[in-house]
Amino acid sequence: MRLHRNLTFAVIDSIRDIFNEGVYADKAVEKALKRDKRWGARDRKFVAETIYDIVRWNRLYAEIAEVKVPYDRDNIWRLFSVWCILRGIALPDWNQIGDVPERRIKGRFAELSKTRKFRESIPDWMDELCASELGEDVWTKEIAALNEQAKVILRTNTLNISREILQKKLRTENVITEIVPNHPDALVLPERANVFRTEAFHNGFFEVQDASSQLVAAYCDVKPGMKVVDTCAGAGGKTLHLSALMENKGQIIAMDIYESKLRKLKVRAKRNKAHNIELRVIDSTKPIKKLHGKADRVLIDAPCSGLGVIRRNPDSKWKLQPEFIDNIKKVQQDVLQQYSKMVKPGGKMVYATCSILPSENQNQVNTFLTSEAGKDFTFVKDKKVLAHKSGFDGFYMALLEKKEI
Numbered sequence: 001m002r003l004h005r006n007l008t009f010a011v012i013d014s015i016r017d018i019f020n021e022g023v024y025a026d027k028a029v030e031k032a033l034k035r036d037k038r039w040g041a042r043d044r045k046f047v048a049e050t051i052y053d054i055v056r057w058n059r060l061y062a063e064i065a066e067v068k069v070p071y072d073r074d075n076i077w078r079l080f081s082v083w084c085i086l087r088g089i090a091l092p093d094w095n096q097i098g099d100v101p102e103r104r105i106k107g108r109f110a111e112l113s114k115t116r117k118f119r120e121s122i123p124d125w126m127d128e129l130c131a132s133e134l135g136e137d138v139w140t141k142e143i144a145a146l147n148e149q150a151k152v153i154l155r156t157n158t159l160n161i162s163r164e165i166l167q168k169k170l171r172t173e174n175v176i177t178e179i180v181p182n183h184p185d186a187l188v189l190p191e192r193a194n195v196f197r198t199e200a201f202h203n204g205f206f207e208v209q210d211a212s213s214q215l216v217a218a219y220c221d222v223k224p225g226m227k228v229v230d231t232c233a234g235a236g237g238k239t240l241h242l243s244a245l246m247e248n249k250g251q252i253i254a255m256d257i258y259e260s261k262l263r264k265l266k267v268r269a270k271r272n273k274a275h276n277i278e279l280r281v282i283d284s285t286k287p288i289k290k291l292h293g294k295a296d297r298v299l300i301d302a303p304c305s306g307l308g309v310i311r312r313n314p315d316s317k318w319k320l321q322p323e324f325i326d327n328i329k330k331v332q333q334d335v336l337q338q339y340s341k342m343v344k345p346g347g348k349m350v351y352a353t354c355s356i357l358p359s360e361n362q363n364q365v366n367t368f369l370t371s372e373a374g375k376d377f378t379f380v381k382d383k384k385v386l387a388h389k390s391g392f393d394g395f396y397m398a399l400l401e402k403k404e405i
């Protein structure tokens with residue numbers, strides 16, 4: 001592979017923005033890809049994948065290159081040189097690239113690879129926390145899987161099209177997909193492609209959504225005509241799926257504390273032709289109290305550490321802090337306590353996260369079930385999805401039922 005100067009500079013600038021300015025990796029990639037409209041698919045792929053690679057393997061590369069955040073420009077070139085050597089890419093003869101001790105880099109890599117926290121490039125605290133909650137063996141396999149590149153998965157919007165016809169339509173737009181077994185609406189792309197540019201996307205025929213995430217709405221056991229509250233709807237990945245499962249019939253009340261997220265949901269709902277969704281911002285306890293005892297189904301897709309979706313957000317390894325996880329666990333229990341009151345007798349509730357930590361998942365459900373607010377609920381089932389077993393994101397979902405009066 002021959003390196004191109006302007007593509008490499010886009011990578012270097014993005015790494016600086018991510019590590020020195022705290023910019024999210026996806027935003028940095030988005031900005032980098034706008035630098036030059038003439039770049040073709042291969043160029044864009046190089047820029048995006050190299051940025052994600054250096055972010056994903058940051059701790060390992062920084063140890064090898066002997067550099068520390070905040071990085072000066074020379075530091076970032078050294079990280080980039082480590083990336084090239086370990087990928088077997090010939091270094092160009094540019095003056096930004098100084099003397100690169102190739103043998104020493106390979107030697108350090110072999111040495112550091114013996115220790116999980118370096119090999120998998122994770123902070124000490126995260127390695128200790130996850131190993132203590134999941135066990136050494138499971139965590140070793142899980143973090144290796146979470147460091148793989150995320151696949152592009154689509155969810156067919158069955159309001160508008162079937163999976164088989166979607167597959168054919170996408171083929172006419174040069175997007176090849178494969179069926180994902182055991183996920184009735186899912187298609188996977190064996191080769192990455194910018195699916196957002198397709199006509200099929202603009203026609204509302206699919207959304208991009210990981211296969212594990214597609215299990216959550218299905219877990220809610222919704223039927224057309226029901227009253228469903230999606231309490232942490234965000235930009236609505238699961239709301240849209242609920243709407244499709246309900247065949248656009250009945251009522252979905254999509255709530256979030258951020259109006260900005262619900263505005264995005266509104267745009268997506270229009271594209272999806274999902275007409276049974278109402279948006280409500282949670283700006284006080286009032287919108288919740290109004291729905292006490294009213295919902296057939298309540299979905300709590302709770303805010304969480306996101307430790308199950310590191311593949312998609314590798315920079316969360318560096319942005320996440322243990323204090324954040326401690327705080328988010330309090331929010332998780334609080335939303336369970338408060339939002340469960342919206343379930344009507346005989347109704348059901350799903351609690352879900354994209355975390356793999358039992359302390360955010362089954363332990364939260366158990367705490368809820370033994371509390372005053374949980375005494376009227378019974379545990380029906382739960383599902384713990386691990387990336388190394390499923391091949392998809394790490395997720396958790398539990399189904400609870402409220403007793404009839």
Ligand SMILES: C[S@@+](CC[C@H](N)C(=O)[O-])C[C@H]1O[C@@H](n2cnc3c(N)ncnc32)[C@H](O)[C@@H]1O
Nearest residue numbers: 231232233234235236237238256257301302303
């Ligand atoms: C895991 S994300 C939701 C993802 C979304 N359901 C989807 O499928 O695209 C969690 C959401 O909870 C919201 N949130 C955080 N605290 C909340 C609270 N106390 N009540 C309701 N929503 C909250 C966040 O703004 C975020 O959008």
